[in-house]
Amino acid sequence: xxxxxxxxxxxxxxxxxxxRLLIVTILxxxxxxxxxFLQRETGLTKGNLSAHLTKLEGAGYVEITKTFxxxxxxxxxxxxxxxxxxxxxxxxxxxxxxxxxx
Amino acid sequence: xxxxxxxxxxxxxxxxxxxRLLIVTILxxxxxxxxxFLQRETGLTKGNLSAHLTKLEGAGYVEITKTFxxxxxxxxxxxxxxxxxxxxxxxxxxxxxxxxxx
DNA sequence: TTATTATGGTTTGTAGCGCAAACTAGTTTG
DNA sequence: CAAACTAGTTTGCGCTACAAACCATAATAA
Numbered sequence: 483x484x485x486x487x488x489x490x491x492x493x494x495x496x497x498x499x500x501x502r503l504l505i506v507t508i509l510x511x512x513x514x515x516x517x518x519f520l521q522r523e524t525g526l527t528k529g530n531l532s533a534h535l536t537k538l539e540g541a542g543y544v545e546i547t548k549t550f551x552x553x554x555x556x557x558x559x560x561x562x563x564x565x566x567x568x569x570x571x572x573x574x575x576x577x578x579x580x581x582x583x584x
Numbered sequence: 585x586x587x588x589x590x591x592x593x594x595x596x597x598x599x600x601x602x603x604r605l606l607i608v609t610i611l612x613x614x615x616x617x618x619x620x621f622l623q624r625e626t627g628l629t630k631g632n633l634s635a636h637l638t639k640l641e642g643a644g645y646v647e648i649t650k651t652f653x654x655x656x657x658x659x660x661x662x663x664x665x666x667x668x669x670x671x672x673x674x675x676x677x678x679x680x681x682x683x684x685x686x
Numbered sequence: 687t688t689a690t691t692a693t694g695g696t697t698t699g700t701a702g703c704g705c706a707a708a709c710t711a712g713t714t715t716g
Numbered sequence: 717c718a719a720a721c722t723a724g725t726t727t728g729c730g731c732t733a734c735a736a737a738c739c740a741t742a743a744t745a746a
Contacts, residue, residue: 490602507592
């Protein structure tokens with residue numbers, strides 16, 4: 483039995499959560515994105531999106547900047563370098579798994 | 585933006601949990617496996633393994649047969665056809681994701 | 687002016703989850 | 717008999733994801 487499979491159990495849970503994987507994937511394709519853009523793209527509720535972003539920020543994977551567009555709040559999200567690294571590692575781990583299980 | 589990414593949010597959560605993905609992956613390579621074999625291979629605690637197996641059984645992904653080896657209990661686990669199908673779909677979904685995010 | 691509605695989020699409440707410690711039932715050993 | 721081992725299951729707890737409810741501000745209506 484392939485012992486490398488056991489590494490599945492140390493997948494990064496912050497990234498592994500599907501909603502966050504989606505968020506991070508989107509952020510990896512743009513320089514930055516605002517809250518409402520992410521909400522439209524992900525289809526998440528505001529509350530859910532807010533919670534996931536807070537979690538990603540807590541992990542240091544996303545940088546969140548609160549500003550204003552005219553007089554309305556505007557929350558800008560940007561993948562950090564550690565966030566990108568974690569994302570890439572995660573994908574690589576998945577790719578290995580896919581490869582092994584053919 | 586690729587709308588197919590949104591399908592990430594409907595990944596099968598039963599399979600998506602790393603410990604269970606590991607269990608299912610192992611079971612996909614053998615005809616059947618007993619509890620202690622799975623425990624050795626996965627490195628999970630008995631309690632944890634038991635709970636995950638119960639969950640997999642509840643989803644109809646694993647069939648669990650309790651018998652005896654001599655006078656000692658012996659729990660045999662076997663991936664069901666739906667379980668294999670779910671596993672394959674899950675891998676395919678992951679593969680697509682890996683592909684898309686290059 | 688005072689309501690009312692809309693915008694852009696955050697906080698709260700709840701059900702469910704993963705985990706290991708504690709427990710159970712039976713068996714063997716001293 | 718008691719103690720220790722085997723093969724698991726159940727319990728207790730802290731954490732999580734989710735949407736409903738909420739909040740602050742701004743625009744619009746009466």
